[in-house]
Amino acid sequence: xxxxxxxxxxxxxxxxxxxxxxxxxxxxxxxxxxxxxxxxxxxxxxxxxxxxxxxxxxxxxxxxxxxxxxxxxxxxxxxxxxxxxxxxxxxxxxxxxxxxxxxxxxxxxxxxxxxxxxxxxxxxxxxxxxxxxxxxxxxxxxxxxxxxxxxxxxxxxxxxxxxxxxxxxxxxxxxxxxxxxxxxxxxxxxxxxxxxxxxxxxxxxxxxxxxxxxxxxxxxxxxxxxxxxxxxxxxxxxxxxxxxxxxxxxxxxxxxxxxxxxxxxxxxxxxxxxxxxxxxxxxxxxxxxxxxxxxxxxxxxxxxxxxxxxxxxxxxxxxxxxxxxxxxxxxxxxxxxxxxxxxxxxxxxxxxxxxxxxxxxxxxxxxxxxxxxxxxxxxxxxxxxxxxxxxxxxxxxxxxxxxxxxxxxxxxxxxxxxxxxxxxxxxxxxxxxxxxxxxxxxxxxxxxxxxxxxxxxxxxxxxxxxxxxxxxxxxxx
Numbered sequence: 001x002x003x004x005x006x007x008x009x010x011x012x013x014x015x016x017x018x019x020x021x022x023x024x025x026x027x028x029x030x031x032x033x034x035x036x037x038x039x040x041x042x043x044x045x046x047x048x049x050x051x052x053x054x055x056x057x058x059x060x061x062x063x064x065x066x067x068x069x070x071x072x073x074x075x076x077x078x079x080x081x082x083x084x085x086x087x088x089x090x091x092x093x094x095x096x097x098x099x100x101x102x103x104x105x106x107x108x109x110x111x112x113x114x115x116x117x118x119x120x121x122x123x124x125x126x127x128x129x130x131x132x133x134x135x136x137x138x139x140x141x142x143x144x145x146x147x148x149x150x151x152x153x154x155x156x157x158x159x160x161x162x163x164x165x166x167x168x169x170x171x172x173x174x175x176x177x178x179x180x181x182x183x184x185x186x187x188x189x190x191x192x193x194x195x196x197x198x199x200x201x202x203x204x205x206x207x208x209x210x211x212x213x214x215x216x217x218x219x220x221x222x223x224x225x226x227x228x229x230x231x232x233x234x235x236x237x238x239x240x241x242x243x244x245x246x247x248x249x250x251x252x253x254x255x256x257x258x259x260x261x262x263x264x265x266x267x268x269x270x271x272x273x274x275x276x277x278x279x280x281x282x283x284x285x286x287x288x289x290x291x292x293x294x295x296x297x298x299x300x301x302x303x304x305x306x307x308x309x310x311x312x313x314x315x316x317x318x319x320x321x322x323x324x325x326x327x328x329x330x331x332x333x334x335x336x337x338x339x340x341x342x343x344x345x346x347x348x349x350x351x352x353x354x355x356x357x358x359x360x361x362x363x364x365x366x367x368x369x370x371x372x373x374x375x376x377x378x379x380x381x382x383x384x385x386x387x388x389x390x391x392x393x394x395x396x397x398x399x400x401x402x403x404x405x406x407x408x409x410x411x412x413x414x415x416x417x418x419x420x421x422x423x424x425x426x427x428x429x430x431x432x433x434x435x436x437x438x439x440x441x442x443x444x445x446x447x448x449x450x451x452x453x454x455x456x457x458x459x460x461x462x463x464x465x466x467x468x469x470x471x472x473x474x475x476x477x
Contacts, residue, residue, distance in 0.1 A: 026380035027257045030105060036263035038279025045286050051098075051254035052291025055247045058356035059295045066143065066317065066412045068299055069326055072306025073316045080221025083303045085458070087242035087296040090423070091288050092455035094243050094251050096430040096444070098284045101252040102261045103277055103442045108252030109367040112429045114437060123371050126429050130249050131368060133422040134361055137246055140415035141357060141398035143408035144350040145169070150323045151343045162403065169399050172355055176362070176391050203301035205333045207308070217307070238420055238462060242295060245422035250360030253367070260284055269441055277442045305329040317409050358394045365390035420463050427456035 025031065039045050071079055100111050109127055117125045149164035159167070243251070255261065264277040309329050310316065317325040323346060330342035366387040369375065375382035405411055434444070434452060444452070 026378070027259065027262065028107065028380065028383070029378055030262055030266040032265075034259065034262045035265040035276070036259075038263070038276060038283055040279070042286075045283050046290070048258075048283050049287040049290055051251060051258050051260075051284075052287040053294075054254050054356055054360070055243065055251055056291045056294045056298075057352045058247055058250070058360060059243065059291075059299075059353075066147070066326070066409060067416055068302045069306030069310065069329065070317050070409055070412075072303045072308075073310035073325075075307075076311045077217040077221040077304075077307045078223070078225055080218070080300070080303060080307070081224055082238055083299055084222075084296070085462070086238045087292065087299055089455045089458050090243040090248065091292050092448070092451040093427050093430045093459070094248055095285055095288055095448070096434050096452050097248060097252050097426075098255045098260075098288070099281050099442070099444065100433045100438055101255050102264055102281050102284060103267065103439050104437070105261045105266060107256060107367050108249060109364060109371060111252070111433050111437065112249075112426075113371055115429050115432050121372050123368065126425055127368055127371065129422060129425055130245075130364070133245060133418045134249075134365075135397070136418035137357075137361075137415040138394065138398040139401050139405070139411035141354055141394070142400075142402035142405070143411040143415075144354050145399055146402050146406075146408045146411075147323055147350045148347050148354075151346050154343065165399055165402060168351070168354075169395055172351075172358065172395055173391065175355055176359055176395075177388050203304050203308075207304070221307075238423075238466070242292075242299065244416075245419040245426055246357065246361065248423075248426050249364055250357075253360060253363045255284060257363075267439065269439070274441050281442065302329075305333070309333065354395075358391060361394050362387045362390040365394070420466070424456075424460040424463050427459045431456055 039048060068083060071082075097108055097111070100106070101108060104111065112126045112130075113124050115124055115126045119125070120128060145165050145168055146161070148168055149161045152164045152168075153159065153161045156164075260280045260283065264280045265273055267273055267277070306329070309332050310325065313328065313332070315325050315328060326346070327339055327342045330338040330345075334341070366383050366389075369386045369390075370377060370383065374386060401411065402408075430452065434449065443449075
């Protein structure tokens with residue numbers, strides 16, 4: 001492949017190369033001239049973040065705008081603790097998966113494929129479980145197509161909702177086919193900034209309105225009670241808010257394409273490599289923290305609007321009335337004029353998630369095809385071909401789901417429950433990589449290891465208890 005334009009810096013005798021945005025070479029292959037000293041000052045580190053912004057674009061979507069607000073509308077403030085726990089507990093697992101790809105140069109799929117257990121076609125049960133889960137999350141993508149199409153139909157009613165879905169399908173294919181990392185990162189950044197601050201502003205205004213919020217409501221939200229009437233939604237919300245199972249699996253691919261592993265260089269266990277690897281792991285952790293702050297604020301704001309506005313008014317999003325009901329979060333806090341502002345934000349939020357999630361899933365599916373023997377690891381041209389094939393699949397299947405089921409809220413819940421069920425598997429996979437596969441020279445410190453264990457055990461207990469309770473409740477009815 002043609003080499004990119006580069007800028008060279010010399011630090012302590014090491015020539016570092018910062019690749020230009022275009023054209024790119026194989027991001028999954030180490031190149032000696034791409035070895036780069038990590039930044040040490042916060043300003044330099046912040047200029048290197050990006051994978052977390054793409055994840056935030058994927059996160060702040062159906063989970064927040066639809067599932068989170070629906071839970072708030074159903075049960076009020078009582079489940080606020082689930083939202084906060086979901087956001088702050090999973091980054092420990094995310095960090096371990098990212099650390100592994102930087103330290104080894106492998107993809108997340110390659111790492112998790114090493115977990116012991118049954119295998120089919122050379123691919124183990126963890127990767128197959130991810131593939132099944134992702135197929136179920138296509139229900140969520142279909143729901144997002146429906147939401148964006150509904151809004152566009154309000155703006156241009158001459159085109160029916162199904163017609164807008166087809167137009168959106170074509171536009172998304174045009175954006176993603178052949179799209180490199182840089183394009184995805186820029187679009188994700190715009191999307192995250194646009195709607196997050198608007199929703200945060202609405203939540204602040206709502207908190208000042210009598211009857212919508214009180215400190216007693218906030219206290220009830222952290223009483224650690226499970227909602228009786230909204231348990232399925234609560235499980236779905238835990239699965240898809242914060243870093244969901246899909247995003248946990250995607251994140252290592254964005255770390256690879258951003259260049260963290262290539263900049264650290266191929267492991268030779270030298271002191272210089274260890275210093276670089278730890279430096280880029282530090283950059284990755286700042287990326288994770290920055291994105292966590294963004295989606296935690298956005299998620300809490302969405303939930304509080306659902307609890308403070310929709311629940312108080314007795315409104316719960318259902319069926320194709322989803323967007324009109326959700327718009328009350330803006331119109332009842334900012335005024336009727338904010339309806340169109342909500343429409344613009346809904347388009348940005350839902351559509352941004354469509355392209356970010358599809359971009360990540362297509363990369364992971366292409367990697368899985370490589371693990372199944374469809375192409376050799378260093379054949380980037382074939383990887384791109386398979387990635388584009390999966391882009392078609394990952395967009396057409398959700399559209400078909402929408403045409404068949406026509407129930408966006410339930411479609412989001414179905415995908416969320418699937419993600420929740422996958423979280424314990426990925427947590428166990430992260431623990432295995434930490435203790436059995438990660439080079440000891442770049443292993444996390446004791447505190448980070450303890451946080452990983454706490455996060456993993458919490459995820460397993462919360463998801464296991466919630467799914468088990470729902471199963472036995474259904475069985476005994």
